[in-house]
Amino acid sequence: MxxxxxxxxxxxxxxxxxxxxxxxxxxxxxxxxxxxxxPLRRRNRITAAVLALFLGGIGAHKFYLGKVGQGILSLFFFWTLIPGIIGFIEFFIYLAMSEEEFTDRYG
Ligand SMILES: [Zn+2]
Structure with a gap:
């Protein structure tokens, strides 16, 4: 062969x-x-991280990762700025994760 x-x-x-x-x-x-x-629709770690950083306040990365409940919660508490802070932290968590780890958890 x-x-x-x-x-x-x-x-x-x-x-x-x-x-x-x-x-x-x-x-x-x-x-x-x-x-x-x-899977073709495997979620991208960098996309999730960027969404968390810029749109974390409205839970964009939660919706992206299929965690709709948490996304809605973020929208609801948007005004407290807490979802934005969590998104900021999660941005670093996603970046620190290995590709395998991320796919295991969210892919
Ligand atoms: Zn066949």
Whole structure:
């Protein structure tokens, strides 16, 4: 097998296990719809950090991370400036986290 260095543009059909092109939506062998197991909507740590820093006061990073309840709470207590302070702290927490840690917790 001669595999080129770098990215391999193939994956295995989850249904029949045959090797297919990674962007193929339907397996040409068995016709199974391919649900991409590597999540496309993986949340980005830097995006969350930037949102926390600039829009933390209205809980933007909470909404971004799917923590809608906390986001609404931030909106509610926006005037106290506390969500903004928490966002500022979380900005540093997100930056200090490793990519794996972040994905584990929020991805
Ligand atoms: Zn298949």
């Amino acid at each position: 001669m595999e080129k260095e770098g990215h391999d543009f193939s994956k295995y059909c989850y249904a029949c296990g045959v090797k297919i092109y990674e962007r193929t939506p339907v397996c040409p062998n068995c016709g199974a719809l391919q649900h991409d197991l590597t």
